[in-house]
Amino acid sequence: MDRDPTRRRKNIGPRAGQSIPVRVTPEEKAEIALAARKVRLPQSRFLRELGLGRNPPSLVDLEALSILTRLRGDLGRLGGLLKLWLVEVPGRAVSENEVKAALSTVIEKQSELSKLISMYEVVIGEVQ
Numbered sequence: 001m002d003r004d005p006t007r008r009r010k011n012i013g014p015r016a017g018q019s020i021p022v023r024v025t026p027e028e029k030a031e032i033a034l035a036a037r038k039v040r041l042p043q044s045r046f047l048r049e050l051g052l053g054r055n056p057p058s059l060v061d062l063e064a065l066s067i068l069t070r071l072r073g074d075l076g077r078l079g080g081l082l083k084l085w086l087v088e089v090p091g092r093a094v095s096e097n098e099v100k101a102a103l104s105t106v107i108e109k110q111s112e113l114s115k116l117i118s119m120y121e122v123v124i125g126e127v128q
Contacts, residue, residue: 022047032046032047036056039056041056064116064119067116068113068116068117071109071112071113071116072113074109075106075109075110075113078102078105078106078109079106081102082099082102082103082106085098085099085102086099
């Protein structure tokens with residue numbers, strides 16, 4: 001039977017037609033789906049990675065790293081502004097309230113950063 005050469009061929013490649021049927025309960029299927037969703041992988045790739053003894057790559061790590069990097073930049077900018085207030089403003093005295101407000105903001109951001117780091121560690125522990 002001759003096939004149309006312009007027609008797209010499906011199921012070609014190294015994994016074409018190769019499957020391993022696995023029986024699971026509805027609860028297990030839901031757990032697998034949730035775990036795959038957490039690392040943003042299709043269920044088949046997630047199970048393949050686990051079956052081959054590999055840890056699935058997690059995009060959660062990248063998101064947490066992005067947030068932490070942004071917060072670190074915010075803290076750097078706040079520190080720079082505080083330095084500018086205290087050092088480079090000739091003829092203008094900075095009030096104690098302004099300095100306290102700036103320090104309060106820096107401390108608040110540091111607290112937020114600490115919470116995110118703790119949350120990041122919990123998520124990483126769940127994925128692994």
